[in-house]
Amino acid sequence: MKPVLHIEIVQRSQSRANKDGIKELVRPFLMNLVSLCPGAILSESDLGEYHDLKEHVQMITVCDIDNDTEVIASEAVLVYHIYKLDTFGAETDTMTDSSTGEEFAAAEVWALPSQEFHGLWESLIYDTKLKEDTVRFVETAFEFADRGVDPNIIGWNRVVLLHGPPGTGKTSLCRALAQKLSIRLAERFPRVRLVEINAHGLFSKWFAESGKLVARLFERLEEIVADPRLLACVLVDEVESLAHARRAALSGLEPSDSIRAVNALLTQLDRLRRRPNALVLTTSNVTGAIDVAFVDRADIKRRVGPPSARAAYEILRGCCVQLMTRGLRAFGIKI
Numbered sequence: 155m156k157p158v159l160h161i162e163i164v165q166r167s168q169s170r171a172n173k174d175g176i177k178e179l180v181r182p183f184l185m186n187l188v189s190l191c192p193g194a195i196l197s198e199s200d201l202g203e204y205h206d207l208k209e210h211v212q213m214i215t216v217c218d219i220d221n222d223t224e225v226i227a228s229e230a231v232l233v234y235h236i237y238k239l240d241t242f243g244a245e246t247d248t249m250t251d252s253s254t255g256e257e258f259a260a261a262e263v264w265a266l267p268s269q270e271f272h273g274l275w276e277s278l279i280y281d282t283k284l285k286e287d288t289v290r291f292v293e294t295a296f297e298f299a300d301r302g303v304d305p306n307i308i309g310w311n312r313v314v315l316l317h318g319p320p321g322t323g324k325t326s327l328c329r330a331l332a333q334k335l336s337i338r339l340a341e342r343f344p345r346v347r348l349v350e351i352n353a354h355g356l357f358s359k360w361f362a363e364s365g366k367l368v369a370r371l372f373e374r375l376e377e378i379v380a381d382p383r384l385l386a387c388v389l390v391d392e393v394e395s396l397a398h399a400r401r402a403a404l405s406g407l408e409p410s411d412s413i414r415a416v417n418a419l420l421t422q423l424d425r426l427r428r429r430p431n432a433l434v435l436t437t438s439n440v441t442g443a444i445d446v447a448f449v450d451r452a453d454i455k456r457r458v459g460p461p462s463a464r465a466a467y468e469i470l471r472g473c474c475v476q477l478m479t480r481g482l483r484a485f486g487i488k489i
Contacts, residue, residue: 156230261371266346
């Protein structure tokens with residue numbers, strides 16, 4: 155069986171060429187390289203004398219989710235993903251607390267693929283194939299939906315939970331995953347939105363109105379997922395705050411409305427995950443504090459721990475390479 159290589163091509167924003175035209179420009183260039191190394195990133199300086207290619211293509215990334223061995227270009231199945239990067243950044247979705255009249259940020263929304271997250275996937279280093287396994291899971295979940303697999307027999311909620319200590323890249327991985335899916339699933343979903351909700355902020359201050367605010371927030375999300383050709387990736391950061399709010403309410407430390415707000419959020423997430431074009435990504439810094447009711451809803455639960463010595467070395471090496479690429483010395487250290 156031939157190895158499969160995913161070729162991700164960033165088309166220049168000013169280019170008006172169609173995807174078939176871009177593919178015809180890239181194919182002979184790759185074949186001329188003879189061998190392809192998974193993970194290779196080919197920028198403008200690597201395109202040599204292919205002037206037409208330079209005019210339309212900003213960068214080419216060779217990706218492989220099966221192995222990391224170099225392959226002969228003519229002996230591989232090349233799957234092309236051609237896209238442009240959105241440069242507008244995040245839009246802040248605000249709401250107003252009717253009891254105080256105070257306006258606050260309920261969520262941030264990105265159109266993907268975004269320039270802001272470009273290269274994020276490649277910069278994340280883990281000891282296991284966490285990134286590859288997560289991509290496979292999500293692609294399989296959407297394929298089940300496309301094939302009409304009965305969710306009552308095989309339950310796939312399209313809910314991902316990443317947990318572990320702070321600073322291990324959980325939120326970054328969720329963002330990078332949404333970016334990767336916007337590239338890989340572009341034929342199925344021409345439009346992708348990443349909606350990032352900070353659960354801690356949602357429950358920390360506006361208990362009196364939080365239940366209503368949750369409902370209003372998800373009404374907006376329902377408007378987004380009403381378009382079947384749009385993929386909505388909903389990121390709920392610090393999901394352990396749901397458990398904290400529930401326990402605080404039950405112990406009498408917080409208003410009972412807080413537990414209603416938590417239940418409202420869980421109910422709305424249940425509604426959202428029934429949509430075939432919605433994916434829920436969640437993170438938690440405190441593994442033992444995750445609400446059991448929420449854990450049961452997650453299809454994939456992965457711990458993201460501190461990097462090993464090898465992974466830490468690769469992270470440091472990547473930082474040094476970036477500094478050297480930008481013309482800064484890496485203190486004479488051989489990397």
